[in-house]
Amino acid sequence: MQRLLATVPVMFIVGSVIFIVMHLTPGDPATTMAGDLALPEQIALIRAKMGYDKPILVQYGVFFSEIIRGDLRRSVFSDFKVTTLVKQRLEPTITIAIIGEVLAVLIGVPAGVLAAWKANTWVDRTIMVGAVLGLALPSFWLGFNLIWLFAVKAGWFPAVGFVSFGEGEYMDWAKSLVLPCVTIGTIIAALIARMTRSSMLEVLREDYIRTARAKGLSETVVLVRHALRNAALPIVTIIGLGFAGLLSGLVITEQVFAIPGVGRLLVDAVVRRDFPVIQGVILITAGMYVLLNLLVDLTYGYFDPRVRFR
Amino acid sequence: MQEERQAVTALSPPNRLDKYQKSLSGARRALRNNPNMAMGLSILILASILAIFASQIGNVGGRDPSKSAAFDRLESPSTAFWFGTDGIGRSIYSRTIHGTRLSLRVAASVVAITMITGAILGTLTGYYSRVDDIIMRFMDGLMAIPGFLLALSLVALVGPSVLNVVIAISVADTPGIVRIVRSSVLSIKEQQFIDAAKAIGASPFRILFRHVYPQLVGPMIVQGSYIFAVAILSEAGLSFLGAGVPPHIPSWGNIMGENRLYMQVAVWTVFFPGLFVAITVLGINLVGDGLRDNLDPRLRRRA
Numbered sequence: 001m002q003r004l005l006a007t008v009p010v011m012f013i014v015g016s017v018i019f020i021v022m023h024l025t026p027g028d029p030a031t032t033m034a035g036d037l038a039l040p041e042q043i044a045l046i047r048a049k050m051g052y053d054k055p056i057l058v059q060y061g062v063f064f065s066e067i068i069r070g071d072l073r074r075s076v077f078s079d080f081k082v083t084t085l086v087k088q089r090l091e092p093t094i095t096i097a098i099i100g101e102v103l104a105v106l107i108g109v110p111a112g113v114l115a116a117w118k119a120n121t122w123v124d125r126t127i128m129v130g131a132v133l134g135l136a137l138p139s140f141w142l143g144f145n146l147i148w149l150f151a152v153k154a155g156w157f158p159a160v161g162f163v164s165f166g167e168g169e170y171m172d173w174a175k176s177l178v179l180p181c182v183t184i185g186t187i188i189a190a191l192i193a194r195m196t197r198s199s200m201l202e203v204l205r206e207d208y209i210r211t212a213r214a215k216g217l218s219e220t221v222v223l224v225r226h227a228l229r230n231a232a233l234p235i236v237t238i239i240g241l242g243f244a245g246l247l248s249g250l251v252i253t254e255q256v257f258a259i260p261g262v263g264r265l266l267v268d269a270v271v272r273r274d275f276p277v278i279q280g281v282i283l284i285t286a287g288m289y290v291l292l293n294l295l296v297d298l299t300y301g302y303f304d305p306r307v308r309f310r
Numbered sequence: 311m312q313e314e315r316q317a318v319t320a321l322s323p324p325n326r327l328d329k330y331q332k333s334l335s336g337a338r339r340a341l342r343n344n345p346n347m348a349m350g351l352s353i354l355i356l357a358s359i360l361a362i363f364a365s366q367i368g369n370v371g372g373r374d375p376s377k378s379a380a381f382d383r384l385e386s387p388s389t390a391f392w393f394g395t396d397g398i399g400r401s402i403y404s405r406t407i408h409g410t411r412l413s414l415r416v417a418a419s420v421v422a423i424t425m426i427t428g429a430i431l432g433t434l435t436g437y438y439s440r441v442d443d444i445i446m447r448f449m450d451g452l453m454a455i456p457g458f459l460l461a462l463s464l465v466a467l468v469g470p471s472v473l474n475v476v477i478a479i480s481v482a483d484t485p486g487i488v489r490i491v492r493s494s495v496l497s498i499k500e501q502q503f504i505d506a507a508k509a510i511g512a513s514p515f516r517i518l519f520r521h522v523y524p525q526l527v528g529p530m531i532v533q534g535s536y537i538f539a540v541a542i543l544s545e546a547g548l549s550f551l552g553a554g555v556p557p558h559i560p561s562w563g564n565i566m567g568e569n570r571l572y573m574q575v576a577v578w579t580v581f582f583p584g585l586f587v588a589i590t591v592l593g594i595n596l597v598g599d600g601l602r603d604n605l606d607p608r609l610r611r612r613a
Contacts, residue, residue: 014451136539266462
């Protein structure tokens with residue numbers, strides 16, 4: 001609970017930064033939003049409606065009172081509330097984010113452990129080359145190639161679209177998720193595998209690992225119980241940080257697979273210069289990111305009891 | 311005074327010439343021992359050649375990045391069109407080669423901007439605790455927003471142009487550099503040879519340039535190489551979403567963005583530009599990893 005309260009100032013700073021970025025960027029947002037063919041009266045109307053004609057400090061105050069009340073303005077384009085829009089789009093984004101992240105952990109951690117265990121052998125090299133490759137692939141390109149191979153050529157999965165959970169067959173739901181989740185998971189998995197390997201290498205050199213082996217413990221127990229647990233902190237950290245990459249990747253992946261998620265909402269808003277929506281989505285995403293990293297901080301205590309007493 | 315000067319020399323890192331010669335022979339050894347890094351470097355050199363001579367290499371046999379031919383739309387790869395053609399009959403080969411120029415230019419500019427602003431802000435915050443809080447809180451706030459999303463919104467705010475894309479990606483990537491510079495400055499500042507230098511009356515500028523910055527070169531180069539890779543991916547992503555470089559300038563990202571609707575019938579329109587992105591980023595990462603292994607003293611000891 002205390003930790004949760006500690007995120008309040010962090011969110012205040014994040015909000016301020018977003019406000020500063022949105023309001024101090026050169027150029028008049030009302031003019032940009034209205035487009036090239038707008039009349040001066042239309043621009044003035046937008047400016048008044050958005051409150052851009054008020055002094056900057058008043059705008060700053062209004063901005064925060066809106067956040068606290070959870071009322072994030074309306075889209076200039078559709079007049080829906082930003083919160084409503086985000087809620088409508090949340091399901092596919094959250095589903096893909098979670099499954100993608102889980103997939104990444106399930107691939108990345110064992111791969112990293114294996115690479116560290118078999119350090120400097122061909123197993124290690126193959127895994128690491130794979131990881132460097134995974135980091136180099138642009139997510140949308142990977143997505144396109146997967147679509148082409150598995151949807152267009154093989155016809156195993158639908159090329160685009162998202163089937164909501166409980167709407168239609170479960171198989172359709174699962175099938176529509178496979179390609180986007182693999183796309184998003186691959187890059188994060190590469191990141192995790194690299195971190196796992198280097199963290200494990202460091203731990204495997206420790207004396208207590210030699211002791212554990214000397215006690216005659218099986219290699220699996222040594223690796224998982226003794227080594228991985230001690231190597232976990234940097235790995236968990238990178239999983240948290242990788243979440244930023246995941247959110248960024250989602251924006252692009254949703255575009256590639258035509259999934260109606262929050263990322264699509266943002267891209268559409270960018271194309272339509274719908275500033276309240278852009279601001280709202282960025283704010284919500286940043287909030288999610290901060291909360292997730294809080295969660296990551298809390299797991300430190302589980303892996304390393306010493307952290308708990310701080 | 312004389313002894314103090316000697317003491318400073320003894321405690322400070324070896325002088326520049328020594329270091330330079332060492333790093334040259336070190337580089338040769340590093341490349342010999344690390345085939346991955348040599349491969350990465352070759353990829354980068356090749357990409358630079360493509361970028362510099364784009365108008366020659368990309369226009370072989372009368373190919374032209376903007377020439378469209380109504381009868382050659384969505385042609386599959388052939389001897390006439392090595393990478394096929396796009397929806398309005400332009401040569402993908404030629405556009406991709408020309409795209410190299412822009413992608414590398416954007417990435418190089420981003421690296422230059424983030425390095426310089428990162429070094430300035432990092433030094434300020436590390437050296438003068440008065441500004442530390444304000445700047446670092448702002449940087450923390452920026453870091454809480456996923457970088458690509460930040461860049462995307464910034465481009466939306468100021469409008470798509472090459473310069474704006476560079477600035478947007480730089481804003482998103484600078485906080486990381488500031489942190490690294492700041493923490494290094496903080497730890498170097500406390501070391502004895504800095505006290506010694508202060509004792510003989512060296513000015514803050516002299517201390518920074520003679521004693522602090524030389525030690526930052528290693529980590530900065532490594533970080534710079536990763537930022538280069540991130541910048542290429544970000545530019546491709548932004549342009550792909552239509553929030554990047556204006557469409558008349560070919561870039562790897564916008565070639566893919568323009569053609570994504572044809573993707574199911576003409577996979578080559580997206581495949582080749584993406585392949586160039588992937589290979590280039592791979593090259594940079596290999597070089598970055600190699601540099602990290604060589605420049606990070608902690609890792610060197612282990613090897």
